[in-house]
Amino acid sequence: MAKETGMVSWKDLALGCAIVKPGSSAELKTGDWRSKRPETDYEKCIQCGQCYIFCPDMVYTQNELGFYQPNLFYCKGCGICARECPADAISMVEESE
Amino acid sequence: MAKRVGIEVSLAVSEAVKLANVDVVAAYPITPQTHIVEHLSELVADGDLDAEFIPVESEHSAMSTCCGSSAAGARTYTATSSQGQALMLEICYIAPALRLPIVMSVANRSLSGPISIWNDHSDMMMSRDTGWIQTVAENGQEAFDLTLHAFRVAEDPRVLLPVINNLDGFTLTHVIEPIEILDQEEVDRYLPPYQPQMRLDPENPISIGPVGMPEVFTEAKKAQDEAIKNAKSVIIEAWQEFGDLFGRYYKPVETYRTDGAETLLVTMGSLSETAMTAVDQMRANGKDVGLVRIRLFRPFPFEEFLEAVAGAKQIAVMDRALGLNGAGGPLATEVKAALYDVPERPYIWNYVAGLAGRDVTIENFVEMADGVEAAAADGLPAGYTMINVRE
Numbered sequence: 001m002a003k004e005t006g007m008v009s010w011k012d013l014a015l016g017c018a019i020v021k022p023g024s025s026a027e028l029k030t031g032d033w034r035s036k037r038p039e040t041d042y043e044k045c046i047q048c049g050q051c052y053i054f055c056p057d058m059v060y061t062q063n064e065l066g067f068y069q070p071n072l073f074y075c076k077g078c079g080i081c082a083r084e085c086p087a088d089a090i091s092m093v094e095e096s097e
Numbered sequence: 098m099a100k101r102v103g104i105e106v107s108l109a110v111s112e113a114v115k116l117a118n119v120d121v122v123a124a125y126p127i128t129p130q131t132h133i134v135e136h137l138s139e140l141v142a143d144g145d146l147d148a149e150f151i152p153v154e155s156e157h158s159a160m161s162t163c164c165g166s167s168a169a170g171a172r173t174y175t176a177t178s179s180q181g182q183a184l185m186l187e188i189c190y191i192a193p194a195l196r197l198p199i200v201m202s203v204a205n206r207s208l209s210g211p212i213s214i215w216n217d218h219s220d221m222m223m224s225r226d227t228g229w230i231q232t233v234a235e236n237g238q239e240a241f242d243l244t245l246h247a248f249r250v251a252e253d254p255r256v257l258l259p260v261i262n263n264l265d266g267f268t269l270t271h272v273i274e275p276i277e278i279l280d281q282e283e284v285d286r287y288l289p290p291y292q293p294q295m296r297l298d299p300e301n302p303i304s305i306g307p308v309g310m311p312e313v314f315t316e317a318k319k320a321q322d323e324a325i326k327n328a329k330s331v332i333i334e335a336w337q338e339f340g341d342l343f344g345r346y347y348k349p350v351e352t353y354r355t356d357g358a359e360t361l362l363v364t365m366g367s368l369s370e371t372a373m374t375a376v377d378q379m380r381a382n383g384k385d386v387g388l389v390r391i392r393l394f395r396p397f398p399f400e401e402f403l404e405a406v407a408g409a410k411q412i413a414v415m416d417r418a419l420g421l422n423g424a425g426g427p428l429a430t431e432v433k434a435a436l437y438d439v440p441e442r443p444y445i446w447n448y449v450a451g452l453a454g455r456d457v458t459i460e461n462f463v464e465m466a467d468g469v470e471a472a473a474a475d476g477l478p479a480g481y482t483m484i485n486v487r488e
Contacts, residue, residue, distance in 0.1 A: 010316035010323070015257065015295050016196035017317040019304035 004029035030057065034077030036092040038070055044089035051081035051090060099343070101277045106237035107132035107270045109278065110176075110202050113244035115146045116284040117200075120171035120291075123151040123162035127181035128214045129266035130204035134176055156181040160188035160199075167197035167259075168305050170296035172248065175199065178266055179206035179220045186224065192259040193228030194321055195306050198251035198291075199259040201229075202244065205366065206266040207418075207453040215454025216266040218366065218417035221394065222427045228321060230260040230328055231395040235369045237274035240264040242345055245279070245288060249335045252291045256328045263394070265367040267454065279343065287342055325396050332393060349398035350405045351390040354380060358387030360466050361406055361443075363414040363432060365391045368450075368457050372415075375462030386466045391428070399435050406436075411444040413469040415462075416481075417451045425449055425481030433479070444473040447481035455485055 006028055014020045040051075045067055052060040052068050059075045060068040070081070082090040104112070110133050114122070122141070124134040140146040149166075153159045159175050167173040177185060182203060192199050208219040221231065230250060234240040240262065247260035264270060279287075297305060309317050333349065340346030353373050355361060364372045369390040379386040389405045389412075391398070406412060416426020424430060429447035436442040446469040451457040461484050468482065 005312060006310070007312045008316065010319040013313070013316055013320050014303075016194065016305060017307070017309055017313065017320070018195070018295060019307050020295070022302045022304075 029073055031073045031075050034072075034075060035095055036077045036079065037072060037075060037095055038077070038079070038081050038090050039093050040068070040070075041089045041091070042067055044087045046087045046089075048086060050084050050086060054080050054084045056080065099277045099279045099283060101275055103273050104237075104276050104278070105132060105271065105273050106240050106264065106276070107204070108136050109237055109241045109274075109276045110244050110264070111136035111140065112278055113241045114174050114200075115140050116279060116281060117172065117174075117245060117248045117288055118290075119146070119148050119174045121149045121151065121163070121166040121173045122175065123153050123159045123166065123173070124175045124177070125153055125156050125159050125181060127156070127178045129206055129216070129270045130176045130178040130181070130202065132270065133202055133204065137174075156185035157188060160185035160192065163199045163201075164188060164192055164195065164197055167192070167199050168195065168297050170291070170293035170298075172252070172291045173197075173199045174201070176202040176204065178204045179208055179214075182220050182224060183208060186227070189224055189227045189229065191306065193325070194317070196257040196295075196321075196324065197259060198248075198257050200244070200247040200251055201259065201261050202240075203261050203263050204266040204270045205263050213453040214266075216268050217452045217454070218263075219419075219452075221263050222418040222420075224261065225395060225427065228258070228325060229395060230256075230258055230325065230332065231393070232260070232262050232332075233365045233392055233394055234262060234264040234269065235367050235390065235392075237269060237272070237276045238345070239347070240269055241276055241278065242339065242343075242347070245284060246335055246339055246347070249288050249339075250328065250332050253331050253335070254292070254294055256324070256331050257294060258324060258328055263366065268367045283343065287339060329393070329396050329398065347392060348401070349391075349393035350401040351392050352405050353388040353390070355387030355389065355405065355409075358385050359410040360384075360386045360470055361389050361409045361412045362386065362462060362465060363389045363391070363406075363412055363428070365394065365428065366417065368415070368417070371457060371459060372462050375459040375466075378459060379463060379466060384466065397431055397435070402432070402435050403439060406443060409443045411446070411469045411473040413465040414445060414447050415451075415457075415465065416447060416449045419449050419452065419483075429481065444469065445479050446472045447479075448484050449481060450484035457484065461485065
């Protein structure tokens, strides 16, 4: 859990609060900020990859069928993918639903 | 063998930096610090010091450059004063937070305004809560010795914090004094080569200075707080070893003729020497007065201070800066905080003196000792007086 949240004892911080492991931000769960999550209607999706290009957190990856799927571990729910999708295939759904 | 020479104190500080075999000096000239960095740039230009001298365009850049070079693992030095330190203050908070062992000499000068280039401690007070270790020199020899001590402490793996050595502008920086300059072999015995614990290295990439979100900021500050508190024992140890090697011993709080003294003066910096003469004079006249000098300003040596003033009935604290908080000077505020938990605490009166180079004489110190005794006898609520102010 500490790994995902970054919440650690002051005794465990590296000198000067440095980050001593390259790429360790991949371990931080940023998806818990989200209030809405993107959902793609794959009937409408044209596989253009605009969601992949515009996502500021590089959440989307292409699957073997060519569709783009979000990794909700990182998705902050900003909605840029839904806004940019030219096929209106992505909608933002309340997390409570 | 160490050699005693007549030398301007600023140049002696530069010689100490040279003997510390510094790797990088990034500095911007400002009165009264100028001679220190001017001489260092000469030493580098003449090939007497194998270091990078980076003539930056401002103090903000000087400290930024120092942070970069220290993070890269280089022994790093700079010097400044007053307005220059004000300009670099933003980065002064960064260096200790990143645990970068930079050494800086501050040739103490008043902060404008009114515009002033003269000596007092307002720049020292401006940077008191930046997280730097701060020592205070009283004379040229101490300015030389404490510069070497600063490198030794800063780079100790148990410390890794930047260190400021304060020396009074003009009063120290611009006078020629007989100073014992250690030789290279002696300095090498005291100051080992810098072994960075962590540094920017393309072979082993790390990030220094990342954002600290609310989830980690408090922990980062807790770690920094522990670091500066723990530094005190290393500061004392490094002074002890300096004394064992070279015969000059330093302590966080120095005392002068305090035995049996009912009244104590408290000072910092070069005026302590005038205060010592005043104490001699008062003692000769049968007055039980002693002197307590703060050598280590940050971390504040609370225990040593309490020990030094134990038994005194009244204390006159001299500040060389005005706190403008309505209660006099910052040093007195610190001293009062230190004494809060002491059940039998002495009476305190604060004297703000020597602002912007205004002379403080032996007679002024006698006035302070008499003043605090009279105020204590009259039972006045603790207050402060500005010495030599024209009504």
